[in-house]
Structures are given as structure tokens and as C-alpha cells.
Amino acid sequence: MLDNLTSLALSSLSSAAPLALAALGALATEEAGSLSISIEGSMIVGAFAAAMAAQAGSGLASGLVAGAMAGLGLSCLVGGAALVLGADVFVAGLAANILAPGLVSILSQAAFGTKGVLASESLRSGPWSIIVALSLLCLLLILFLTRSVFGLRLRASGSVESRASGEEVAQAAGISSRRYRLSAHLIAGAAAGIAGASLAAGVGAYVPGMTTGRGWIALVAVFLGRRRAWPVLLSCLIFGFLIALANLGQSLWNWGVGGGNAVELLQALPYIATAIALIAWRRIEKAKEESV
Amino acid sequence: MKGRTRARIVALASSLAFAAIYALVASSDPMGALYAFFVNPFVNSYAFYSLLESSASLLCCALGAGLAFRAGAFNLGGEGQAAVGTLAAALVALGCADRGLSGAPAICAAIVAAALAGGALALLSAVAEEKTGAQVMLTSFLFGQAAIIGVNWAVGGPLKDPSANLLGMAAIPEGLRLPLLAPPSPLSLAFPISLVLAAAVIFFTRGTRAGVEQRLLGKNRLFARAAGISPQIGAWSMVASGALAGIGGSFLVLGQTGRAVKDMTGGIGWNGLAVALIAGSDGLGALPAALFFAWLDSGARQASILADLSPDASAVMKGIALLLITAASLGSRSRAKALHAKGKA
């Protein structure tokens, strides 16, 4: 029993760490006023890049760096299209998410002759190294966003609680909101790329579809956390727990309902819980508005 | 709008250019690969009919997404709405089979059930927005994702066909599937039906009072409210959007495949959204854009079979097109923006 609990705890942290890093990156873009939804795409290319680097025999650190660069590259496309060419940032993010798996498949085929599993033994790392590395990065990112000059200007660029828009607020202070938004995109891409790389490192291979929608869960965490770093982090911990529970349940207990594995439904919980929370919050806000 | 047309052309051209570059770089026979990609889908009647069939579901989802856009709602739950559509269609079809019913009425019932299921899911978001102001964009996405998980669990779990080897429901008997129009190709009644639906949507948008209301609501909500246009048209647009996605899902099940399997929708909702975005706010663009996407998929498949390119090249091409399609304009205006930005910090 105790064994199961400790393995559940470890598994939760393992699942939560990449989510948290990716979510914090997305949070940066949301705070800057140009939400990037290409998190899933960046995670995919990040995982693949790490596996690719591992083919040359490199380990965890290089893998994470490779992941960061790949994720950053993808978000360059998104940020560039949105902020330089004036494309809709949401559509651009969607485009990146459609593009990423295809791109990975093509590269995989061309470089390694397969679009399936890409084994990368040298990348494989124990859960603790990954958790520690990612947690450190999360803390650094939080520190950076909340305390640094860059973070201050970034938050000003995406201000929503003001009489004017974020662009106007930034302009009045002599700051280019565009520059900070672009940088936020790059940060988000790198963070998501590292998160994806860590997924590959966890199993020591790249498996097509291994991200299983975690990029989207990271975005959901941003909405649930309502633009604040610590609530976002907490949401990721909860979601990580749910994922771990689902995995554990699948292997350990067969909670069958007429032959089906009910723990699969647990994966829907983050979405449903967030929907309920959002609706409930809006309901409360609306009631407040009307009573004033 | 010259800038926008130019952006569209550049986006589509870049998309095609990628194919050319990819073929040059990765293939031992670039010309052959490009031929296989661009021409083969039309040369071979089997491939051509497959192309048309695969565009049917896509078109429905795209019509739905477009309807919602025009009313000012961003329906991101298309994938989930299509998924519940597949489940509803399969359940009704199998239910009819159990009772010994078959033929046109039963097939209609299955399609209608799918529409109702998709519409109901979308209705949840519409109601949430009306009552609480929670954004449709967020709730439709969340409900949609949850629905996909739910449907996949059901199809691969309690509703799974015990006798079959795959994760799916029982096969739907011939009499309850959409009749094939040109066997052995997969072309079924789905394609003509989708064309009829497209015509209906275009008619609605351009020729009816509600279409005008929808347009005004989507383009300037405050104006619409001030003019006394009821916001209900927005909610109904959302429901119709879900219903169309549901119908798109039903085609997947009632077509040649003939059964509901796990992960049946395979991205059709997202692709439908992408098609709607590329088609623009005019309903007329949906059919060409859907055919374009179907052509890319077909071409990529042909190129992977006949030449040595990857079938996933189409995903990259779609991504490139989508990335650039909403660019304000590529060229003069971005330069002006850059110059203006230089005046700041």
C-alpha cells in the first residue's frame, strides 16, 4: 500500500513537472497579452529534438537544450506570423499545432527511416533528475516573471485591469509591447520544448503522440489559475495527480464498468473541472456586478 | 480588400511551394513525386472519389465552424461535437439493426441523432454564455475535449464489440449504411448530402433575414444589440454549428468504414476549423477550401505510395497555409508597421 502511495506521489510529480513548465511559459504569453496556444506543438517538436540529439549519444542536459531550441523555433513561427505579419495569434498557434506532428514525422522518416518509435537510451533519465531540473526551471521562470524588469514590462504590455489596452499602457511608458510579446512567445516555446524533451527523457524514447494532449492541459491550467503563477502551479499539481492516478489505475486496478476501464474517464476530469470552475466564477462575478 | 486577397494567395502558394521544396530535397525523383502529389488524385478515379468522400465530413465540420464564426462565436469544440455525432449515429444504426429496421428512414434517423447530439453539446456552451457570460471559446473547447475522452472510453470499453479484434463497436449492417455511389471507391451519399448542406448554409447566410442578423451580430455585437437584434441568433448559430459537426461525424461511421472505432474523428473537427479559417467569412469558400485540404491529404498519400515522400507532408502544408492566411498583408503594411515600431523604445 505504502509502495503504491509513494509511487503515485512520484508519478504525480513526474507528470506535473512538465505541465508546470509548459504552463508557466504559456502564462507569460497570456500576461503579455498575446496568448500562444501552440504549446502542444512545441512539446512535440521538443520531444523529438531531444530524441534526435540522443541519437548522437547525448544525455539529459543536451536533450533539454535541444528541446528548448526546437520549441523556440516553432514559437518563432507563431510569434513572427502574429506580431510581425499581423496574423491572428490564435490561428497561428493552431497552425503550429497542426504543423508540428507532420513536420516531426517527415524529419523522422528522412533522418531515421521510421516515423514510429525512436529509441534514445542515452536520453533516459530517472524521474528525480527530471523533476529537479524542471522544478528549478519553473522557479527561475516564476522569479523572472514576477521580479525582473522584463517581467514588469511584460505584464504592463498585457494589462487588462486598466482603462486602456496593454499596447496603449506600454506605449505611454515608452515600451514596445510588441517586443515583449514576441519574447514571451519565445519563452513559452522554449519552456514547452523542454517539457516535451523531458517526456522523452522519462521513457528514453520518442513515441509519436506521446504528448497526449498535455500541451492543452497546460493551457487549461493557465485558465484555471486565472493569470497568477502559483494557482497555475497548483492546478498543474492537481492535473499531474489525476494523470498519475489514471495511469496507476490502468495497470493496477481494473475499475471496469461493463468491460471498460473507468480510469480513462479520469483524463476528462481536468477539462470538466475547469469548465465548471470557469462557469461558477463567471456566475459569481455576474452576481457581483448586478448587485453593485 | 486587396491586402487580404494577396495574403490568401501568398499563403496557398507558400503551402504548395513547400511540397515542391520537400520533393526536391527528400525525393530521388522529385518530378515524379510532385506528379504523384498534385496530379494523381485526379488521374485515378478511385483516388478522386476517395478525395470527394473524405471532403464530405470535413466540409460539414467546416460549415459548422464557419456558421459559429459569422455569429461571433469561436466554436472550438468541433472535434468533440463530431465525436458525439459518431457515437449517436452508431447507436441509432445498431439499435435499428436490432429491431430489424433498415433503409432510408433508419439512416436518416441515425444522421439526425448525430446532429442532435452535436447540437446539444454546443448548446451547453451557448447556454453557459447566455446565463453567466462564460466565453463560448473556452467552454466549447473544454466540453469538446471531455466529450472526446468520453466517447473514446465508451467505444473502446462498454460498447466495444466483443467479437471484433479492434477497439470499436459492432459493424453496422449494409442496409443501414450510406449507399455507395461508385464502388469499390468509398464515395457514398455523404458527399452529395454535404453539398446540399453547403448550399443550405449559403442560402441561409446570403438570402435570409436571420442570415443578415447573424452577420451583423458577429461583426459588431454592440451595434446589433442597439438595433434590437436578438442575441438568440448567436445561440442558435452555435447549436447549428454543433449539429453540422455531428453530421460530419456521422458520415465517418455510416460510410464505407461502417463502424465506430476509437479515435474515429482523428482531427476532423480541428481540420474543419482550419478549413473554415482558410475559407474566410464567406460561406462560398468552404467547399473549395475543404477540397483543397482533401486534395493535400490525398496527394500526400499518393506521393508516399508511388514516390518516397511522407504522407504527413499534407499536415505541414496545411499548417503553413493556416499560419499565413490571417496575416494582415504580406509586404507593404508590415513594413510600415516595422517602421512605426522603430519610433518606439
Place this chain on the structure above:
Amino acid sequence: MSLVELLSCEGISKYFRDTATLANDSIRLQIAAGERRAIVGENGAGKSTLGRILAGLAMPDSGEIRVRGAPIESGSVRAAEAAGIGFVPQMSLLAGELTAAENIVLGREPRAMGIFVSRRKAYVEAALLFQRFGLSIDPEAPVSSLSAAERRGVEIARALARGGEVLILDEPTSILSESESERLFGLLGRLTEDGKAILLITHRLAEVKRFADKLTVLRQGRVVADERVEQRSEEELSRLMARDVPPREAVGKARRFPTENASRPRDPRLEPMLELRDVVLAPGAKPLRLSVRRGEVLGVAALAGNGLGRLEDYASGLVKPRSGELLIGGSPLGEARRRQLRQGLPGQSLPKSTSACVRFGYVPSDREARGLCLPASVRDNILALRLHEFRGRDYLGGKLRDKAALEAASGLGLVAEMRSSVASLSGGTRQRLVLGRELRAEGGPGSGASVLVLAEPLQGLDLAAQALVLELIRGLADEGSAILLLDSNVEEIVAVADRAVALYRGEIAYEGPNEGESTAKRLMAAMTGAAGAFA
């Protein structure tokens, strides 16, 4: 006194495409050190735009700005600040999520360890600034929690910290109380003694008289006067500022004022068609009551920031008043009924009394936001209130609708391509479109007795069109419509109204029948808050 030219600009022009207006037209200005200059003008005269251009927040289409004779880069806040220009905007440009101190240092943050913000230094800097200017604001407080006056204080402190030479303030007292305004002017006075120049953008003439040495009058984007303040009386100034209005003689039926008005029998049995009961138009103002009867034009005059906007919101039914209610035809206006009235639908729920209302017309002051759907076609915009007429007919092709739209357009001399989008029309044409739609100049079904709320209806029109519209308004009233006219221009009101009301700080400062010239004077005085306006 040394007349060191501190700030000057030449040939400043700015055209806004989305509202199709020429906001600034070759403006030339020269400000000396230690000078107190007021820039005055009506709403839409271009004062704010000029202020923003000088401060680097907007890029002029042409023209040059110089500080101490040297040209500075336009469109750049950094360049303006470096040259010593500070700006206090009308609408707060502070970041609500950040603290007061963070907003003060934003863009010039004191650093700790190179990349972090030194919160201590920021706090100290802000605290010192606030103390120097007598502001009791907590530097650590998030700006979103501050009151409007406190926000204004932070903006002023920030502008002074950055721009050392010239301070531009855009309507600074609009949210301040009398005593707070006094303190502000005291502060500004001290600054000029130190050699700074103050540029005060305002429409409150009393303030101009009290504070400024020189003034520049803007009208429709152009400078029309540039002189010392003592040379002109308030009345002369307000005439200078006013938009060109057709002389009363040119407005046909209006010519019969005031004599016809005085002798018109009033039927006391007629219930008011539009009534606002116990609504509050400004924080702290007394609840007021307004009513408009059938066949009557009630003109309400007020300067910006005195409650006219909120009155428009309530009277149009778009915003539910927090206290009080809006009654149309004697019964409260719910959202469903409002929609019916707007779309001219025959409603079974309408009371069958003499004040039964057939339709509700609304010409908004914010034309682009409420009165038009810019991306939509001209035809769709014109027929937006007549959607039900074509029910069951006229499908693809839309020939019937095209014809109807053309007819409607001709009523007000509108010439435009029906299928093109409204965004391509000029400001004046857009206004004609809105007026044509709401006033139903061409007659036809459903254009009968109605309630009309018209806010700044003559904006963007040339003289001839203005005369036409004023006649139309008078004509509609004679046919039995109840018309509420909200206008910041007194002449326009006096040209058509039966009764006139002036608002000041959200309360009724004057109310009475329209007797022409004398009413105009009284309205003007009451609007600007001059004492003894109730004579």
C-alpha cells in the same frame, strides 16, 4: 520676461481612417517657458489628438515638433520625454495590475543585480514624488484599487518625473472635485514659477479664465484663435469654439421660434412618451427626472463629463440605470420590448393608450460603435431596423432590399454604393446613413409616431445637411413624435427645441421653455457651472 520658446509645432495634421475624420488640420503652436496655455474646443475639435501627438503617443501625418528650436522625433514617447515633455492623459494609461510605484518607474526601472527591479528604490522614488506634490497615495497599492482622482495624481507625478520642461494635461479636472481642482491649479501655478510651461487641454471656460495666460481655440481640427485670455469674454469664447451651425433663419420651420412655441396649446392629458425617473447621472449627484411628451422636442445641453453620456446610455435603453427607471409610453422598458420597438415590430404587449409608441429611433453619439456595423454593407446598415419587412421574400439576389435601401438613402441625400462596406464612407456620409435610418426621412410603413433619442445628431454634417436635419426633427415632432435631443452645442438645441435643460455635474442646472437667444445664454451659463445661472 524672457520669451524663450520652449515648445513649438508646425503643420501638424492627422486623419483617422476608422472614423473618417480629419482631427488635426495644419496646426501651428508656440509655447514659451513659464507660460500657462489653454487649448480649448468642443468635443471632437481635435484637442486630445494634438496633445497626444505632442506627447509622442500618436504619429502625425505631417508636421514638425520642436523643443527649444531643435526638432524632435514624432510618434515616440521616449523622444518626447527626453526632450522634456510630460503628458497626463484624459483616460488613465496606468497598468492596473501594477502598483503605483511600479507604474511610476515603468520604462526607467531602478535595477537590482542588473535584471531585477529594485523594489526598494522604486518605493522610495514614488514616495518622494508623492510627498513633493502633496499626494497621499500608498506606493505599494495596486493601481486598480485607487480612486480616479488618485490615479490622476499618479499620472501627474509620473509625467513630472519624466518630462521636466513642458507638462501637457488633457482634461485633468474632469474627475476631480472643486477642492481637488483648486489644489491642482495651485500646483501647476508653482510649476510655472519654476520656468515650466503648462499646456492645459480643456473645454471648461471657467478654468481657462482662472488659470491660463494665453489660449488657443480649436474648431474642427483647425486653430481659429490664438490670443491672451483677458481679451475675450466667456461668451465670445464659447461662440468661437462652437461648430458652425446654420443661422436660425436658414432653418425653415425653426424660424417661427420663439413666438410659435409660446402660443402652441399644450394638452395636459398627454402622458409623457419617454420618461426617466429618479436616475443618477454622476456619482454623488441628485436623482433627476426628465420627460418628453408627444410632439415635443426636449433639448438637453451639457459639456463632456457632466452626465450627458450616461443620460444617453439610460435613455436609449442600452444600459439599465442602477437606480430609477426608463419608461416608454408609460411603462418600464424591458429588453424584449426595447428590441420590438427598435425593429418596429407590432407588439401585442404594447398598451393601447394614446401614448402607444410605434418605434424607437436612436442616433448615438458614438457612431462607429453603436450606430454602424463598419465591415457590413451599406445596404445592411440602412435596413438594419427593417429586417422583418422582407421576411418571406427577396432571397438570393436581394433586389427588393437594394431598392428599399436606395429609397431610404435618397431621403437624406445619401449617395453610396449599396454593396460596399460602410468603412469606405466618409464621416459625413456615415452620419447621413445613421440619420436616414433612424429618422425614416423617406416615410413608408412604420415611420409613424415614435420616440427618438438623438445624441449629437449633427456631427460631421455640412451646413446644408444640418439645416435639413433640423427641419426634419421639427417636422417629426409636429407629426407627433417625442424627441429627446442631447447636444453639447447650445445653438443646435435652441434651433429646434420646445423645452431646454442644462446639465452640470450630473444635475439639472437649468430647465425652461425655449425662448431663443435668452435660453441660449442661460443654457451656456448653466452648462459651464457659472454661478447665478438660475436667474
